[in-house]
Amino acid sequence: MSMVSKAVVLADRQxxxxxxxxxxxxxxxxxxDRAEGVLYVLSRYEDMVWWLPKTGCPTSLVDCKRKLDFARIRCKQLRSESKAVMARLIWANTKLAVSTVSGQFMKLVxxxxxLHDQGIRSLAQVTPMVADRYVQHVNQLTSPNRIGGPLAPGTKAQRLLVVETCWRHLLDTPNGFDHPWPENSASALAKLKQATKPKTDIIPEExxxxxxxxxxxxxSRATELLGNRDAVGDYQLRYKNLSGQIKEKSRFLKTRGWDLGFGALNNALRELRxxxxxxxLATTGIRAHExxxxxxxxxxxxxxDGERFYFLGSRSDKTHEGETSWLCPEIAIHAVKTLERLSEPMQIELEQALEHAIAVGDHQEVTRLQECSECVGLTSAHPETNKLLIFK
Structure with a gap:
């Protein structure tokens, strides 16, 4: 990745x-994207893979959700046309969430x-008859969440809306085509009704x-559990192999009154988190990404008026509210303080990884780690990736 000025970016876009x-x-x-105040290039139009910026994304968003891999489109000509659609989609609304852009790309693929399976090699060949066949195809698809059942109207609408997106963004190009369904719309064809209740169900009281x-x-057991974790971390191990170390840690914990073993302590710490x-979540009503x-x-x-009130701060990306705060009971602050202590070892790892990324000039990794830094929900990804993430 290379550094670039804003003027060059705007000139290229124009x-x-x-x-x-x-x-x-x-x-x-x-x-x-930006890292340490420096603007750098993530993707060029001619690249086979485009990366969406990390800045402004929910910290829980995994990197693969920012990746637009055009190689997934089998036909070379359609792949070329898809880039025009995605470029204009990205430029048309800079406030679109990365997950929204990524979702649109998946539907486009x-x-x-x-179309490729139908023998169509360019969007210029799309007619209302072809679009109608796609509507029939979508109506025949079944939901992975409801075995044998049709797709939900909202899912159908999203699949059909991408056809309208192609039509809208290619009108002035050689690959433009007539409106896919004259005097109709994707929402109407999907029989999508306006939502009358929240999508997320309330957890039953029971x-x-x-x-x-x-x-x-x-x-209430946080002090005991974290005390045992810290004591094990400070203990000087004699064994070199993993199996021996686990047994040694379990024996050490027994001297501190923990008889359940090292594995049980790790499980208890995950449950505490x-x-x-x-x-x-239950006492503030905040969203998962918040x-x-x-x-x-x-x-x-x-x-x-003589009474103490507590407020929890965070950033709301979905509502575009930005930095904001929620009134909460004292127990929520106790939970946050516990998460702070739980994540201390990973925060140290993150700072070391950040120093390395800065040293080698990996601007994308610098941005990712800076977004995660100081978050109380730090957790480890799959061992093979060896990355620190925010909980998901």
Whole structure:
């Protein structure tokens, strides 16, 4: 990745916009990001893979969700046309969430590969009859969540909306085509009705009550559990092999009154982390990504009319609210403080990884790690990736 000035980025974008109608000279910067205040290139139009910026994403978003791999589109010509669609989609609304852009791309891949299977090699060959066949195809698909059942109207609408997106963004190009369904729309064809209730169901009281009680019980044992973890971390091991070390740690824990073994302690610590998440979610009503954005010491309290009130700070990306705070009970702050202590070892690892990324000039990794730094929900990814992430 290379550093670049804002002026160069804007000049490339303008040149690409002017070149898209003719389809010639399509070279230049498409996406950028910032690390340590420096703007750098993420993707160029001619790249087979485009990366969407990490900045502004929920910290829980995995990197693969920022990847647009055009090689997934089997037909070379359709692949070329898809780049024009995605470039204009990205430029048209810079506030679109990365997950939304990524989702649109996934639907686009499905639509274009279906066209390829029909023997169609360019979107210029799409007619209302072809579009109608795609509607029939989507209506015949079954839901992976409801075995044998049809796709939900919302899912159908998303699959069909991408056809309209192609039509809209290619009108002034040689690959433009007539409106796919004159006097109709994707939403109407999918029989999508306006939502009348929230999509997320409320957790039933008979489920939430025992879950919260268990979380409170775990929180009350936080000092004991974290004390044992820290003591094991400071203990000087004699064995070199993993099996011997686990047994040695278990014997050491027994001298501290923990008879369940090292594996059970790790399980209890994971349950403690999850219990803290449950307490914060249940007492504040924040969204999962807002929970992932909570950072160390991002809380405060005020005394009003002799009573103390607590406020938990975070960043809301979905609502575009940005930095904001939620009124919460004291137990939520206790849970945050526990998460701070739980994540201390991983925060140290993160700082070491960040120093290395800066030293080798890996700007993309610097941005990712800076987004994760100081978050109380730090966790480890799959051992093979050896990455630190925010909980998901």
């Amino acid at each position: 040149r690409l916009r002017e070149a898209l109608p003719s389809g010639e000279g399509l070279l230049g910067i498409v996406t950028t 499905v639509w274009l590969n279906w 489920v939430l009550h025992p879950l919260f009680q268990q979380s409170e019980s775990l929180l 999850d219990g803290c998440f449950v307490i914060i 929970l992932g954005n909570i950072r160390r010491d991002h809380w405060y309290s005020e005394v009003r």
